Structure formats: C-alpha cells, structure tokens
Amino acid sequence: MRREYLQQFDEVFNCNLSEKIRINMPVLDKLYEYFENDIYVANKTQRDLAKKRANKYEVIMKSLNKHQQELFDEYFQIENDIAIDIEKQLFTFGFLIAKELDFECNEILKRKNE
16 A cells, blocks of 8 residues: 555545554555456446447557557556556545444444443
C-alpha cells in the first residue's frame, strides 16, 4: 500500500487514518493481486468494450506509420498504468473504509454493552 493512498484517503474523508495504520501491508498488496489475477472475471459489458477497443486499436494502428505506432503504444501503456494505479487506490480505499467501519461498529457495540 502506498503512503500516497493513505494521505489522499485522509484528505478525501477528512480523517487521520494514516496515523493509525501502518503503511507496510504486503498482505493487502497480495490480496489485490489475487483479486486482479484469480478472482476477477470480466462481465459481458466489459468483454464487449474490450472487443470494441481492440477493433479500434487495430484500425488506428493500420493508419499509423512505424514511429507513430510506437508512440501510440507508449501512450496506451501509460493509460493502462494510470488505470491500474486508480484500481489499486480504489481497492485500498475500500479496505480502509471497511477497517474504519469495523472499528466504529466495535466501538458502538462496546458502548451498548457497558
């Protein structure tokens, strides 16, 4: 988990989780990889969009010269890297929200039981 994600979470939700949670969480990183590689299955909409994207990519590549194709591939890779980083950040946000909700629910239960 990147510190940047924690800091942005704190800014978005106006909290101080970055002070309560340790940054080195290899299990969370492995869990994300597991979801990404083993659990995720594209739904029909995603498959259809991927097919459309592949068709458009092929048309674009045929219209470009070699240098333009290389530039476009580099651009495409950067777009993919951005999308992956967004997915990781959203996954991390979901985890942090779950942790905070768990903490708050436990606090409420403690108060009720006192």
